[in-house]
Amino acid sequence: MAQISPSRRLRRTPFSDGVEAAGIKAYTVYNHMLLPTVFRSVVEDYHHLKQAVQVWDVACERQIEIRGPDAGRLMQMLTPRDLRSMLPGQCAYVPLVDETGGMLNDPVALKLAEDRWWISIADSDLLFWVKGIVYGFRLDVLVDEPDVHPLAVQGPKADELMGRVFGDRVKDIRFFRFGWFQFNDTWMVVARSGYSKQGGFEIYVDGWDNGMPLWDALFEAGRDLDVYAGCPNLIERIEGGLLSYGNDMTRENTPHECGLGRFCNTQTAIGCVGRDALLRVSLEGPVRQIRPIEIDADSLPGCDRIWRVTDPRGKPVGAVTSAAVSPDHGCGVAIGMVRMTHWDPGTQLLVETPDGSFDARVRDTFWN
Amino acid sequence: MAQISPSRRLRRTPFSDGVEAAGIKAYTVYNHMLLPTVFRSVVEDYHHLKQAVQVWDVACERQIEIRGPDAGRLMQMLTPRDLRSMLPGQCAYVPLVDETGGMLNDPVALKLAEDRWWISIADSDLLFWVKGIVYGFRLDVLVDEPDVHPLAVQGPKADELMGRVFGDRVKDIRFFRFGWFQFNDTWMVVARSGYSKQGGFEIYVDGWDNGMPLWDALFEAGRDLDVYAGCPNLIERIEGGLLSYGNDMTRENTPHECGLGRFCNTQTAIGCVGRDALLRVSLEGPVRQIRPIEIDADSLPGCDRIWRVTDPRGKPVGAVTSAAVSPDHGCGVAIGMVRMTHWDPGTQLLVETPDGSFDARVRDTFWN
Known part of the structure; x- marks a missing residue:
């Protein structure tokens, strides 16, 4: 690997500063920001994530704030998901599409108020x-x-750690809901969400200068919980079927190809700029779609x-x-886009890698 | 440095493939693509660039193609530079701004025809x-x-090398002009341009599959010219005052702050979405501006x-x-944004780095 x-x-x-002190070994770049990818090793980080609790620098999930009387109209223009029933305090995973129905991003939207939203991109x-x-x-x-x-x-001990820092009320947040919690006299949004299947929270840290104090507070409070710095883990997120924009989908793909049809209400998403382009595919389905693929490889x-x-x-x-x-x-474990003729579970495939071809098959579901 | x-x-x-075979040591990420940054060392690459000729993978300068009857109108909406006198066959460095006059990109635009443009972003x-x-x-x-x-x-021997591969006619291309040249039966745009002050060309390689054959042909033809793989060189581009979007300017800055006022014709750039926002700054000038800064440091x-x-x-x-x-x-050698009160050449400054503060001063011009 290059530097x-x-x-x-x-x-x-x-x-x-916290990421470096924890011994970061590798990064990726995400939204023009550094996103950690490896602390001890991908495999060690993986096991630790499933057993303990990790603190992740995901500041690269940058926020777009939308405020004003047309905020709701704009949000509905961006996505084929019908947002009319969404209430303040809710998060929603929203495929965002252009006028051809091609995916531009797959963020989580937070409705702070009728006229105020964040898009966590x-x-x-x-x-x-x-x-x-x-x-x-x-x-x-x-x-x-x-x-x-x-x-x-993130991790099985996330509730325990978060309770110690933000108070036990934080444990009452339901999945994809958020509340406001105080740290050092600053109110912050805390959501039950995150890019793993191990459970946990995302804290929308308000104010750059509150970053390291909160980081340090989490590590201080979690010493006996084996808290460690972590990051989205390649293996765990594939096992869990968590897609990655730019990897598993691009502007070439419709939400339906990405298996995100359940987040689309193309008939009723009135005003969505991609609605007309997606109407047929929403009725007839796509001709290729994302599938979990098991590869026979060590x-x-x-x-x-x-x-x-x-x-x-x-x-x-x-x-x-x-x-x-x-x-x-x-x-x-792999995520792939497969044509309709070969996407049924159990279908035998060959995957061509730079290290040679491997036998593989379509799975029914992701692993976790 | 992390990986x-x-x-x-x-x-x-x-x-x-060519970049890897040449022993790439480090990358940056640019437009979601890998951009080489170091082959032998930044200093070795620097000396070599000034003496010989280098082949740079700058595919990350992705093209946006605009075609159709409104192409010219759209281009003028994007930039405060008056494009009316631009002819097919010309390149233009164009600050692109949003409705507030904030820089969104600083690409080179190529006018292929009245109704067809490329933006090299x-x-x-x-x-x-x-x-x-x-x-x-x-x-x-x-x-x-x-x-x-x-x-x-890029480099002093670029004309010689390019003549051997594309024919001597390529040497007649004037600065920021382009022509069409054939390689392997494919016509490609070749412009006299590039992100160094050592002279050279940019080849707009048409077709992914023509990439490595052309790379190989350049290395084969340039053996006795000491041709080597290279990349935009940090030292050389600062010496030459070549700005970098995201480093030296962001959406926070107007073109005038970036010293790009000479590329703006704000009065006559009718239709530019940022025109109204820039009118005052274009008349009165900015209160801070980019300057070359010499730092007393080894x-x-x-x-x-x-x-x-x-x-x-x-x-x-x-x-x-x-x-x-x-x-x-x-x-x-440094590029910085300095307030009007302290931007005169010779003004003494202090630059605070993570390794301590250094004496510095504003220079009149960049180094090359």
């Missing part, structure tokens, strides 16, 4: 699209990046490019876009 | 802004990313965050955003 060159353009976060400059739409339609909203920086607490190279997927005779039928070897499942 | 984790999201380029998802504007104003254009991948040939840490700049008594007057030590000039 990553420092520059201001690859922005540090409020938690970078995946890796694309969604702000540019939102600003373009707002300007083009002369919408009555303010759009900006607030001084808010997500910090995730080791795999890093999936740094699309791996072609064929039927056993070599006919191309899809592509793998994320892959790793799972210690808990003893096989290669 | 960079592989993933499809950090996209490879048509030239990645710096590090932001400009496509999202362009698509939003096009949708909002219902412009009659197609906007897309073509299968075109820039490869730069070594400096990587400039991975804003370095505060103060007057000698500690009053904040600006920020350094790119810095390195120059072997040829025997001092620290």
Whole structure:
């Protein structure tokens, strides 16, 4: 693996000092920010995430704040998910699409009030699209990046740790709901959410300068819980079927191809700019779709490019876009886009990697 | 320095195989793509660039293609530079701004025909802004990313090398002009441009599969010219005053603050969405502006965050955003944004880095 060159353009976060002190070994870049990927090793981090509790610097999930009378209208323009029933205090995973129905981002939206939303974005400059739409339609909203920086607490002991820092009331937050909690005299949004299947929270840290004090408080309070610095774990997120924008889906894909049809209400999402383009696919379904793919492999190279997927005779039928070897499942775990003719569970496939071809098959469900 | 984790999201380029074979040591990420930063060492690469010729994988300068009857109108909406006198065959460095006059990107635009342009972008998802504007104003254009991948040939021997591969006619291209040249039966745009002050060309390689054959042809033809793989060099580009979007300027800045007022014709750039916001600053000038800053230092840490700049008594007057030590000039060379009160050449400053404070002063011009 090559190194990553420092520059201001690859922005540090409020938690970078803590990340470095914890012995960060590797990063990726996400929304022009540093996102940790490895602390001890991907496998050690994986086991630890499933057993203990980790604090994750996910400040790269940058917030777009939308305020003003047209905030709700704008949000509905961005997504085919019908947001009319959404209440303040709720989070919603929202596929965001362009006028052709192509995915621009797959963020979590937080409804703070009828006229105030945050969009907690995946890796694309969604702000540019939102600003373009707002300007083009002369919408009555303010759009900006607030001084808010997500910090995730993930793992089976997350409730215990968070209770110690924010009080036991934090444990009452239901999945994809949020509440306001105080730290050092600052009120912050705390949501039960996060990019793992091990449970936990995301703290929307209000104010850059509150970052390291909160980081330190979590580590201080969690000493006996084996708290450690962590990050989204490649193996665990594939096992759990958590998609990654830019890896498993791009602007080429509709939400339906990404298996996100359940987050779309294309008939009723009136005003969504991609609605017309998605109407047919929402009725008839896509011709290719994301599937969990089990690979017969003890080791795999890093999936740094699309791996072609064929039927056993070599006919191309899809592509793998994320892959790793799972210690808990003893096989290669992968996310891929497969054509309808070959997406049924059990279908035998070949996955072509730079290290050779491997037998593989479509699974019914993800692993966790 | 930490490592960079592989993933499809950090996209490879048509030239990645060549980059790896040449012994790449470090990358940055630019437009979600891998951009090489170090081959032998930053200093070795620097000397070699000034003496010989290098082939650079700059495929991360992704193209946005704009085609259709409203192409010219759209281009003028994006920039305060008056484009009316621009002819097909010309390149133009164009500050692109939002409705507040904030910089969204600083690309090179290529006018291929009256109704066909390429925008060769710096590090932001400009496509999202362009698509939003096009949708909002219902412009009659197609906007897309073509299968075109820039490869730069830079250094004093660039003309010689390019002549051997594309024929001597390539040497007749004037600065910021382009022509069409054939390689392997494919016509490609070749421009006299590039992100160094050593002279050279950018080849807009048409077709992913033509990437490595052209890379190999350049290395084969340039053996006796000491051709080597290279990349934008931190030291050389600071010496030359080549700004970097995301480092030296962001959406916070107007073009005038970035010293790009000479590329703005705010009075006559009718239709530019940021025109009204920029009118006053274009008349009165900005209150802070980019300056070359010489630092009294033999070594400096990587400039991975804003370095505060103060007057000698500690009053904040600006920020350094790119810095390195120059072997040829025997001092620290830096790009910074300085307030009007302290931007005159010769003004003494202090630059605060993580390794301590250094004496510094404003220079009249960049070094090269």
